[in-house]
Amino acid sequence: MGQEMPQRRPAVHKVRLEPVGVEMEVEEGETVLDAAFRQGVALPHGCKEGQCSACKCILNEGDVEMLKYSTFALSDPEKETGQVLLCRTLVYSDVEVELLNYDEDLLSRSIAVKAFNGKLASVEPLTHDIVRIAIDLDEPMKFWAGQFADLTLHGAEITRSYSMGNPPSEPDRLAFIIKRYPGGAFSTAIGETKIGDPITVKGPYGSCFRREQRDGPMILVGSGSGMAPLLSILLDQAASGETRPVRFFYGARTTQDLFALDVFADLEARMPDFKFIPALSHVEADSEWNGETGFIHDVLRRHLLDMENIEEADAYSCGPPPMIDAALPILQMADIDPARMYFDKFTQATQA
Numbered sequence: 156m157g158q159e160m161p162q163r164r165p166a167v168h169k170v171r172l173e174p175v176g177v178e179m180e181v182e183e184g185e186t187v188l189d190a191a192f193r194q195g196v197a198l199p200h201g202c203k204e205g206q207c208s209a210c211k212c213i214l215n216e217g218d219v220e221m222l223k224y225s226t227f228a229l230s231d232p233e234k235e236t237g238q239v240l241l242c243r244t245l246v247y248s249d250v251e252v253e254l255l256n257y258d259e260d261l262l263s264r265s266i267a268v269k270a271f272n273g274k275l276a277s278v279e280p281l282t283h284d285i286v287r288i289a290i291d292l293d294e295p296m297k298f299w300a301g302q303f304a305d306l307t308l309h310g311a312e313i314t315r316s317y318s319m320g321n322p323p324s325e326p327d328r329l330a331f332i333i334k335r336y337p338g339g340a341f342s343t344a345i346g347e348t349k350i351g352d353p354i355t356v357k358g359p360y361g362s363c364f365r366r367e368q369r370d371g372p373m374i375l376v377g378s379g380s381g382m383a384p385l386l387s388i389l390l391d392q393a394a395s396g397e398t399r400p401v402r403f404f405y406g407a408r409t410t411q412d413l414f415a416l417d418v419f420a421d422l423e424a425r426m427p428d429f430k431f432i433p434a435l436s437h438v439e440a441d442s443e444w445n446g447e448t449g450f451i452h453d454v455l456r457r458h459l460l461d462m463e464n465i466e467e468a469d470a471y472s473c474g475p476p477p478m479i480d481a482a483l484p485i486l487q488m489a490d491i492d493p494a495r496m497y498f499d500k501f502t503q504a505t506q507a
């Protein structure tokens with residue numbers, strides 16, 4: 156019998172997060188963000204793959220290496236001045252970083268990321284290219300409204316991130332809204348998945364979740380499958396009994412791309428001050444549409460002019476990066492505090 160070789164344990168380094176003074180351990184070979192997920196330390200993040208810049212911070216000291224990332228998330232001048240993306244950072248010594256985007260609320264509401272065994276429970280078409288799927292979990296997953304999870308389809312071995320579209324009060328049956336793209340690997344594979352087939356759900360992720368007990372209006376801005384996290388936030392807000400005004404601006408191409416209108420009509424009747432404001436960018440010649448038209452950021456601009464107490468607002472934007480990049484300056488020009496503007500950019504490789 157041969158002798159067993161001792162396994163080399165990965166080196167572990169300390170990472171100190173300023174200005175909050177939190178310290179955590181990171182193993183060599185794992186990113187700082189993955190270590191934070193493992194230990195239940197909530198750091199600001201979005202895409203988890205170097206594309207969105209939500210995890211950008213300043214390296215105060217230490218020896219690090221960055222995995223591949225997009226220069227849209229971290230430009231060369233930013234890198235030269237010592238900024239790093241925590242989702243791409245490997246550490247080779249003890250390290251100190253200065254967080255740029257964080258709030259006390261985020262750090263106090265950490266939930267450790269875990270993998271759950273799930274089974275496909277239902278698939279329901281919502282439009283010609285959007286489906287809603289439900290997944291039953293073997294144990295409840297605690298999450299905040301607006302967060303997302305990684306779904307892995309077995310057999311196809313494909314993993315993609317999608318936001319929960321149900322409120323946190325339903326933690327063992329999760330709903331996801333999935334846009335089908337021609338040739339899209341995940342949406343094709345989900346079409347071939349049968350009811351009862353296993354799906355691994357890992358989460359929760361995301362810092363664009365509902366902040367509670369705030370004054371001022373709540374502004375929701377989305378398009379496409381960005382509906383899911385905003386619907387979760389809205390349903391959670393409705394259940395909270397809080398009475399702040401809520402406005403949901405939703406951009407679609409045509410009437411064929413709108414869905415869940417009955418849910419919004421019901422919420423408008425039940426909530427003290429809620430309005431759903433859909434806008435179409437393309438109105439068919441024979442359409443009877445008499446609602447808003449144009450791009451959603453233009454509609455947002457017009458409505459924000461008349462809103463009271465807007466400087467006290469919280470704004471949540473979810474959807475494709477160009478929509479969010481157009482909406483954020485408008486929210487800022489309306490005097491909303493940038494620290495109260497939460498967003499989740501759905502990149503093609505993550506949420507589709």
Ligand code: FES
Pocket residue numbers: 199200201202203204205206207208209210211228240241242243
């Ligand atoms: S760039 Fe790090 S989470 Fe998106």
